[in-house]
Amino acid sequence: MSFTAAVPARPAPTPSAGLVRYWDSPAPYCLQTSLRILVRGKQDPTIRLGTGVAWLAFLTPEGPATLNLREEPVPAPGARVRAQAWGPGAQCALDSVPALLGEQDDWSGFDDDSFFATLPRMVAETRRRHRSLRLPSTGRIMDSLIPVVLEQKVTVLEAYYAWRYLVTRYGVDAPGPAPAGMKAAPAPETWRRIPSWEWHQARVDHSRSTTILRACSQASALERLADTPLGEDLTAKLCSVPGIGVWSAAEITQRTHGAPDSVSVGDYHLAAYVGAALTGERTDDDGMLKLLEPWQGHRQRVVRMIMLSGYRKPTYGPKLAPMDHRRR
Helix, strand or coil, rough: EEEECCCCCCCCCHHHHHHHEEEEECCCCCHHHHHHHCCCCCCCCCCCECCCCCEEEEEEEEEEEEEEEEEECCCCCEEEEEEEECCCCCCHHHHHHHHHHCCCCCCCHHHHHHHHHHCHHHHHHHHHHCCCCCCCCCHHHHHHHHHHHHHHCCCCCHEEEEHHHHHHHHHHEECCCCCCCCCCCHHHHHHHHHHHHHHCCCCCCHHHHHHHHHHHHHHHHHHHHHHHHHHHHHHHHHHHCCCCHHHHHHHHHHHHHHCCCCCCCCCHHHHHHHHHHHCCCCHHHHHHHHHHHHHCCCCHHHHHHHCCCCCCCCCCCCCCCCCCCCCC
16 A cells, blocks of 8 residues: 655646645555544534545644545556645645555454354455445544543434534634535634533533543643554553543544454443344343454454444334433
8 A cells, every 4th residue: 555645747736726645555445434433423514424535624733634535446456545635734634644544454364264254144244345444543532532422321413413513613614625614623722611501502411521621631641642552551541531431442442543353342232233233132241242252353343344234223112312401
């Protein structure tokens, strides 16, 4: 795989045209499938994802950046992605592209014949259809941590609403020709200045807002964890923030580090879903870990394949009703 600068025959583009690079891979690649885990609802202001194209807005050490990624046609089985970035952080954004696209995500052990033969039929067949999936590594701790905290103990719709509301009101306008309404998530110091009544308007309870504020007060140290290898030390450092537990740490590292073995223990639905998919019976966290144990080292890959399979577990009873904290 390689990541090269564009070499146009015409004069170099003006700053308004953005910086351009190309990422090439000898293996298949799909933007939409690989980056879907980063999207927080259809109206997430930080990312727009479609077939063969993605727009992302985020803050870098050099300032805000807008990143446009587009798949370009090349002979099979290879892949090429054109990356174009705008804003003060454009160069930083381009530097992050290989990891973001999952360049270091190695599926060779998973696809090895002896390992592949142990996989349930559902997982193996889904992998055959999705050879183009990679696990992304954003390297942006706070941009993953904050929406994960917003998802603690509430419905997904509530969490998505809160993220959209707060980023839209306090985020940074995406530079360059980004789609209308796109924003980079606020800087930690901006999150810390959000007044209490705005958290209420976003339907965020005191526990979650307090956890976010604690994390923002340690943002510099937390962002340095992007360079910490996956393992118990990384999990322990994330969990040193009160309000961040093993579920949150797993959800964060799945996005920041492309964690191939990370399982979201404590998730409201996941254990029952995995159990039903693999055995036809619902199970708890311990049961899920026991089921996934034969594929240690690749358990997140197995979970992703189950999710991509289209399997839907039977539902029983009414859905969890959203809670409205605005009048509390």
